[in-house]
Amino acid sequence: MTGNDGTGSRARAYDDGPLLLGVRHHGPGSARAVRAALDEARPRVVLIEGPPEADGLVPLAAEEDMRPPVALLAHAVDEPGCSAFWPLAEFSPEWVAIRWALEHGVPARFIDLPATHTLAWGKEEEKEKEGAAPTGPAGAGDMSSSSGPAGASGPPGGAGPALTSDPGAQPPETGEAVRVDPLAALAEAAGYDDPERWWEDVVEHRATDEHVFAPFLALGEAMEALRETYGTGGHDRDLVREAYMRLQVRSARKEFGDEVAVVCGAWHVPALRERHTVAADRALLKGLPKVKADMTWVPWTHRRLARASGYGAGIDSPGWYGHLFGVPDRPVERWMTKVAGLLRQEDRIVSSAHVIEAVRLAETLAAMRGRPLPGLTETTDAVRAVMCEGSDVPLALVHDRLVVGDVLGEVPASAPAVPLQRDLARLQRRLRLKPEALEKELELDLRKENDAERSRLLHRLRLLGVAWGESAVSRGSTGTFRETWRLRWEPELSVRVAEAGVWGTTVLSAATAKAEADAVAAQSLADVTGLAESCLLAELPDALPAVMRVLADRAALDADVGHLAQALPALVRSLRYGDVRATDTRALAEVAAGLAERVFVGLPPACAALDADAAAEMRRQVDAVHGAVGLLGEAVSAAHGDLRARWHSVLRVLSQRDTVPGVIRGRAVRLLLDDGELAGDETARLMGLVLSPGTPPTDAAAWIEGFVGGGAGGGMLLVHDERLLALVDAWLTGVPGEAFTDVLPLLRRTFSAYEPGVRRTLGELVRRGPGARGSTTATGSGAPGFADEPDLERADAVLPVLRLLLGLDEDEGVEGIEELKEMKDGGGLVGVGG
Structure with missing residues (x-):
């Protein structure tokens, strides 16, 4: 065998025509083998399985700002949600082939079926499946798509339209065709029960001194045997894709001769070796549907390369594979060092001795199991036994952070992008909000201009369906000037941004247009009020008038008190943003006051003759309206009068009507008591009437649930007011035995919501009996436990x-x-x- 500068090895590489390098996508062993084979063969052109529309994007892979994992994103111009990804990691053979070609000045071209046909196929599949229950997650095959029909299917072994033809990919089940998992079939033939372990032993741990073309020859022969047995393996579209690839190979041979290297899924190698006429291949391609498509590079993550994400050609351990590819020297020792560093960050005691012992154990396990080198199974077992002390809890952290990983790639600013994406990138840089794959918590103080702008951006993106941030409960403060977000950038968000591009060229203009359209299309009054709240949070002054017009029209026509009660709290919450965000909310206050007045009029009739479930729901709405009226305060004009006083009148009506369910009557009494509108003596009188022998026990139990149930502080009320506690105790002890089983579930639900300390104190007070409160004494003429x-x-x-x-x-x-x-x-x- 001659060296790279000789011609003997090159001639032998092309003895049988083009050099076909069948690979497993995202396999570090395949990637190293591809690099070695290209160094040896020195082809004049490199052909890669992928959409030819991406040929113009290949030079971007050489830019300094391009850092894998990345993906080629194709989407239909007229329907951006119809999209597909072709992911590439640093250890993907296709990425290695692209980089080799760029470093050696050799053309690199994609030869798979064009994305224009792939996306059209996906749209047709979506139409066929419309109305049917899905058989699996999107992207279950070779292609990973965040939305749209393009990701609905895709077979293994390169039968899907993306750069993910993986012999080990698990396909979805469709129809009666037999789906073949080539990697599993080969592993079973070799006596392995785990395809991943077989692949590691045969490819990842193979001897480095063997012939550089040997693994491709062996894998090609194995795939040929499988294709003879299974044909297309249940993936008839492979025939169309392979016909297009053969045509592209022929074209390259006419231009460059036989010195052509093809990097493709091993499953396709036998088909590319077959002899077919040009006419036969073109006949298979005739009449294919097509759509106009755009393509660009987008960042990807290791987590989205994992099979657990639903990616059919995914791998179980992208972080581990990335480690094997990047650290060929002493990989086990370096891996154990990584694991130790992670566990130390989590405050676990891991010393150098642990690392040494874990490496020795992994090597011993590999020898006992007859493996050439320790694989992921051996290293995991060693980490669990030595560093995690047999616990799977820290081991789960190692798997999530290292075995899978949260690496997020980067693409250069020169990559093609829709205007909205460019504006978003500009805002991210200016506000110092870098997209990251690892979830992080962001605390914002809206009194600071930069934090306020960050908040507006995140709220605008949520309006556009780009869920980069999720709102969380603030731990440090309950004020409206605080916001807490959990941020995590997923690759699919690039598609969401492309979809949102139809609404405008900037985040502000797109969010404004989307809000106006959503207001018109809203199905309920609560949806419109929620949208108005979102417009205030996102500070969309141009969209708010349009939303308010729709809101006023819907509110005027909606006669359902339940709908009005659901809509009011969101409106009132929005009024507070005027203080923090300097937003003019006068128009919103007028609409909110009008809704409140209609609720006041319609609520008493709406509460009559309700069943238990409807009464429980209405009680929640009464609570929501009570809180909303309390927040309205001085925000409404004098024309609406004292809304709080009118609301208290409504509560008095609810508390006294026998036709109103007990849970609502009890809640109305409690709200009046809390607001100081009802004296303790009057409260005790009302409770005494309800708990009298003439009241059915179930109705009395419902009243108690409304009065002291849930997390409304009812337990503390009974702790401090012995008179009310004595009334409940006396009633409960007098419930007839035959009725006790009926009221027990209600009472259990009522008192189980109390804090353990409250329940313990109540039990102690009941045990002691009335009048024995220890050191606590009542003063003045107020009720026991309450001073004047x-x-x-x-x-x-x-x-x-x-x-x-x-x-x-x-x-x-x-x-x-x-x-x-x-x-x-x-x-x-x-x-x-x-």
């Missing part, structure tokens, strides 16, 4: 602890007061005066 006036001395003693809980310094006293006001207005500090 707040005890300021005791309240002052609480302030230091409260300041500590809120994380307030002395300089933040004003801020703390504002937070407390918001909590009080929102019902968060109920019954503080006691």
Whole structure:
């Protein structure tokens, strides 16, 4: 065998025509073998399985800013949601072939079926499946698509339209065709029960001194035997794709002679060796559907290369494969060092001795199992035994962070992109919001301009369906000037951005147009109010008037009190944004006040004659309206009068009507008591009437659930007011035995929501009996446990602890007061005066 500078090896490489390099996609062993074979054969052109529309994008792979994993993204121009990805990692043979060609000044061309046909096929499949239950997740075959029909199917072994023809890919089941898993078939023939372990032993751990073309010859012969047995393996579209590939190979041979290297899925190699006439191949391609398609590079992630993500040609361990490819020297030792570093970051005690012992154990296990080198199975077993002390909990972290991994690729700014994508990238750079595959939490203070702009961007993207950020509960503060987001960039979001590009060329213009269109198409009043809230959060001043017009029209025509009650809280929440975001919400306040008035009029009749489920739902709506009315405050004009006083009148009506279910009547009494509109004596009288022997036990239990049930602080009310507790206790002990089983589920649901400490205190008070409260005594003429006036001395003693809980310094006293006001207005500090 001559060296790379000789001609003997090159001549032998092309003895049988073009050099066919059959690979497993995303296989580091295949990638190294491809590089060695190309170095040896030195072809004049490299042909790669992939969409030919991407030929113009190949030079971008040489740019410094291009860092795999990346993917070729194709989408229909008229329907961006119809899309497909061709993912490539650093250890993908196709990526190695592209880089080799660019480094050696050799043309690199894609020869698979054009994306214009692939996407059209996907659209036809979607139409055929419309109305039928899906048989598997999108992208279950070789192609991974975030949306649209293009990802609905795709066979293994290169039978799908993406650069993911993997002998080990698991296809979806469709029709009666027999789907073949070539990798599993070969592993079973070799006596392995795990295809991944067989592939590691045969390819990843093969001897490096053997002939560079040997693995391709062996794999090609194996695939030829499988194709003779199974034909297309249930993937008839392979015949069309392979016909197109043969035509492209012929064209390249006319231009460059036989010095042509083809890098494709091993499954296709036998078909590319077959002799077919040009006419026969063109006949298979005649009449294929097509759509106009655009293509670009987009970032990808290791996690999306994993088979668990639904990617049919995925691999189980992209992070491990990336390690094997990047660290050929002493991979096990370096891997154990990585694992130790990760566990140390999580505050686990892992020493150098652990690393040494884990390496020795992995090598011993490999020898016992007859494997040439330790694989992922051996290293995982060693990590579990030595570093994780037999626990699978830290091992799950190792699998998630290292075996799979969260590496996110990058593409250069010169890559083609829709205008909306470019505007988004500009905003991300300016606001220092870098897309990352690993989920991170972002705390925003809306009083700071940069944080406010970040918030607006994230809310606008959510309006556009680009769910980069998910809103979370803020841990440090309850004020409206705080926002917490969980950010995680997924590759599919690139498709969402392309889809959203139809609404505008910038994030602001696209979000505005989308909001206006969504308002017109909204199905319910609550949807429109939610959209109005989103417009305020995203600061879309041009869209808000259009949304408000639709809102006013819908509110005027909707006579369902339930719909009005659902819509009111979102509107009232939006009114608070005027203080933090400097938004004019006067028009919103007028609409909210109008909705509140209609709720006041229609609520009492709507609460009559409800069954248990409807009553429970109406109780939740009464709570929501109560909180909304409390927040309206001074935001409405004098023309609407005192909304709180009118709402209290409605609650009094609800509390006294026998036709209203007990759970709603009890809740109305409780809300009046909390607002100071009902005296303790009157409350005790109403409870006594309800708990009298003349009231059916189930109705009395429902009243109690409404009064002290749920997480509304009812337990603490009973702890502090012994008179109410005594009434409940006396009623409960007097319930007849035959009725007790009927009321027990209601009572259990009521009291099980209390905190353990509250339940324990109530049990102790009942055990002691009335009048034995220990050191706690009632003062004044108020009900037991409640004074006529707040005890300021005791309240002052609480302030230091409260300041500590809120994380307030002395300089933040004003801020703390504002937070407390918001909590009080929102019902968060109920019954503080006691």
